[in-house]
Each structure stands twice: as structure tokens, then as C-alpha cells.
Amino acid sequence: MTRPDFRITCCLCGKPVPRASDAYDLDREWQRRFPDMTGTLACPCALNNSWQCRDGRDRYVEGHIPALDSNGMLTPPGRDFDSWCHVGAPGTHVARVLINPWSGLLQGAEEYLRHTAQRSGLDPEVACRLQRVLDVWDAHHR
């Protein structure tokens, strides 16, 4: 069986993320501000959609969820000030849906992820994590 192809639908603009461009993972502060987002993977439109973390008095807006770095540690306040601080490192579509399979399922990569979970030679830890997410997904959609 050949690897199923997939297109990610951007969680912000609803358009397919262009194959040639990276996908960006948006964090919980984005989800708070855009509660209608489906999944968390965006096309580069996220970089044009800017907002500030602080109000006019330099205080974080109410409900602000602090930005985390790639290790899940709090970003220092000096580096948590606008929408860019809340965009994860860009990655290929495949990398992004494997790191964030739940968003992948929501945004068009279901067939690809199912195929990948069954693939021999996949890192057992990745396979195990993927299968757990698929099990939860199936329990929700039965």
C-alpha cells in the first residue's frame, strides 16, 4: 500500500496549507483567542495575523495563556509579547501531524496517520503514542 497523500486545512483561514510551505503549530493562547479554530496547525497566514499579549498599560490581557518554548518551559516575559511568540517552530506537514496527531486528525491527515500507525519500522514510541490518539479519536467518533 502506498503512503496516503494528505493536505492540511489551515485552522485559521480554512484554506489548504500549500505543500511547499511549512505548517505552524499554534498554542493555547491562539485557541483562546480564536475558539472556532479546528486543530492547531496553520499556514503562514498565522504570521500576518498579529495581536499583542499586553494591553495599553503593559499588562497581559485578561486570560492570557503564557507562551511556552519548545521544551514546554515558560518563555521569559521579555519574549512573550505578541502573536509571533505563540507560534511554534515551523515544520514539514509530516513532522507536524506526527508531533500533533490530534490536530492532524482534525485537519485532514486521518488516512495518513492510520497508515503510518500500522507501518513497520516506525519508532515504537511514536507508534504507541499515535495509536493511543487514534483510539481516543475512534472512541469519540463511533
Ligand SMILES: [Zn+2]
Ligand atoms: Zn491560513
Ligand SMILES: [Zn+2]
Ligand atoms: Zn503572550
